[in-house]
Amino acid sequence: MNAETQAHQAQLHKMFSRLSMGNAERRAQFGYSERRAALIALRKTLREFEGQIIAALAQDFGKPETEVRLTEIMPVQAEISHTLRHLKRWMRPRRAPATLATFGTRARILPQPKGVALIISPWNYPVTLALGPLVSALAAGCAAVIKPSELAPASAAVVSQIVAEALPEDLVSVCEGGVEVSEALLELPFDHIFFTGSPRVGKIVMGQAAKHLTSVTLELGGKSPVIVGAGADLKRAARIIAWGKFANAGQTCIAPDHVFVAKSVEARFLAELKSAIAKMYGRDEAAQAASRDFARIISPGHFDRLSGMIAQAETGGARKLTGGESDVDSRYIAPTVLMGTDAQMDVERDEIFGPILPVIPFDDLEAVLARIEAGPRPLALYVFERDRAAIDKVTQSSISGALGVNLTLVHFLHLNLPFGGIGNSGLGAAHGIWGFKAFSYEKSVMENRFAPIAPLMPPYRGARKKLVRVMARVLGR
Numbered sequence: 001m002n003a004e005t006q007a008h009q010a011q012l013h014k015m016f017s018r019l020s021m022g023n024a025e026r027r028a029q030f031g032y033s034e035r036r037a038a039l040i041a042l043r044k045t046l047r048e049f050e051g052q053i054i055a056a057l058a059q060d061f062g063k064p065e066t067e068v069r070l071t072e073i074m075p076v077q078a079e080i081s082h083t084l085r086h087l088k089r090w091m092r093p094r095r096a097p098a099t100l101a102t103f104g105t106r107a108r109i110l111p112q113p114k115g116v117a118l119i120i121s122p123w124n125y126p127v128t129l130a131l132g133p134l135v136s137a138l139a140a141g142c143a144a145v146i147k148p149s150e151l152a153p154a155s156a157a158v159v160s161q162i163v164a165e166a167l168p169e170d171l172v173s174v175c176e177g178g179v180e181v182s183e184a185l186l187e188l189p190f191d192h193i194f195f196t197g198s199p200r201v202g203k204i205v206m207g208q209a210a211k212h213l214t215s216v217t218l219e220l221g222g223k224s225p226v227i228v229g230a231g232a233d234l235k236r237a238a239r240i241i242a243w244g245k246f247a248n249a250g251q252t253c254i255a256p257d258h259v260f261v262a263k264s265v266e267a268r269f270l271a272e273l274k275s276a277i278a279k280m281y282g283r284d285e286a287a288q289a290a291s292r293d294f295a296r297i298i299s300p301g302h303f304d305r306l307s308g309m310i311a312q313a314e315t316g317g318a319r320k321l322t323g324g325e326s327d328v329d330s331r332y333i334a335p336t337v338l339m340g341t342d343a344q345m346d347v348e349r350d351e352i353f354g355p356i357l358p359v360i361p362f363d364d365l366e367a368v369l370a371r372i373e374a375g376p377r378p379l380a381l382y383v384f385e386r387d388r389a390a391i392d393k394v395t396q397s398s399i400s401g402a403l404g405v406n407l408t409l410v411h412f413l414h415l416n417l418p419f420g421g422i423g424n425s426g427l428g429a430a431h432g433i434w435g436f437k438a439f440s441y442e443k444s445v446m447e448n449r450f451a452p453i454a455p456l457m458p459p460y461r462g463a464r465k466k467l468v469r470v471m472a473r474v475l476g477r
């Protein structure tokens, strides 16, 4: 470890100590009114920084202004408003009725802040995925350290400014920087880690958390399949799938990764898909490249990875329905639909996380469900159908973080639903009360009023022995 790294680590240590030393005081003083005030301050500052947020995301990866408003600013505002409406109820201790064995006691469940939380966020929605979890942390009464992604540095700087402006530094700190900052932070004994990112790094985070037995929420990624059944409204399905895929240039954790389409409607679906893309982003290659509504790829590394996926698929015999054009300087990859891909190609094996959509025809829904079952658990699974029996079949027989029927993406906005994955796509959940619970510990508090405890104590002889035997029999029933 060099001197600079050592100095940096000492600095992080100091920051962590400052935050965690205030834990007991914070529990006593960061009550409903104070949490409410912090959330209102965050909402106000977010509004004041709208212009800077839009500029930062344009700089980081050409994210269109309207998409920024819709997916970076509005979701955080909505999370704050929802929390303000419900926080008092979430914080209230819940009465736990006595059971037969605990007759004579009074009990309640008291949600308490876990302490100091670490929020590690990715680059693809750099504001929403840093400040959204922060809303839940503050609601729960935690202090927090945010580590934004180094791949979206302008957005990370704005997140840092917003936090510094809205909240005291002994409550929330932002640590900008790369993997080394994340690694140094993961050495510290945080009380909860909320990680959003890839399954690969999620495993590292969980491994590091295990060293301190720190609890984790893991919001991960993976391949989210779409099933377009023979009974789907194809025009509507095509538009909704194209939007879900190509928003943020496909760099969305719950973006449709690939489409399975019933063979009987494949040709009509592909025609509708082509026309939906043309309608949204432009009729020809030049118009699409000039579209102000289509984002760029985050980094040269990801640009190369995605270009490699297209090249490998084409070499292996896949055909393009539309797209495939790219420009390395601006990191532009056109909305691309591929047909004739196979299971050996990277595009069918790895999470795509870019504007490439393989469309795979099927004869047998059972076989599609078996293939999904055989792979890692998806974060989202989408089905487009009008036939209720087919929808029910997919709903009952599949496991995924969420199931969207005749929609893509918008379940992220439903704050009365838990948002999270299972297995490879994550652990735990975010949003609304589930976000609050992620950062809270539910403490059992039990008071003795007139519980008959004395007869349970030794020496076990005579009448007492008999009584305990009868009690054990009755209570064990």
Ligand SMILES: NC(=O)c1ccc[n+]([C@@H]2O[C@H](COP(=O)([O-])OP(=O)(O)OC[C@H]3O[C@@H](n4cnc5c(N)ncnc54)[C@H](O)[C@@H]3O)[C@@H](O)[C@H]2O)c1
Residues within 6 Å of the ligand: 120, 121, 122, 123, 124, 125, 129, 147, 148, 149, 150, 177, 178, 179, 182, 183, 186, 196, 197, 198, 199, 200, 201, 202, 204, 218, 219, 220, 221, 222, 252, 253, 254, 351, 353, 379, 421, 425, 426
């Ligand atoms: N479930 C969700 O809500 C959700 C949302 C957005 C993105 N994602 C997923 O995130 C991924 C894309 O984001 P990304 O590329 O920023 O993910 P990533 O896992 O590469 O990085 C996420 C964060 O982890 C840090 N990090 C990277 N390597 C690390 C290491 N070795 N040790 C410690 N920290 C490290 C990064 O600095 C960054 O802040 C995709 O897989 C996507 O599906 C999931």
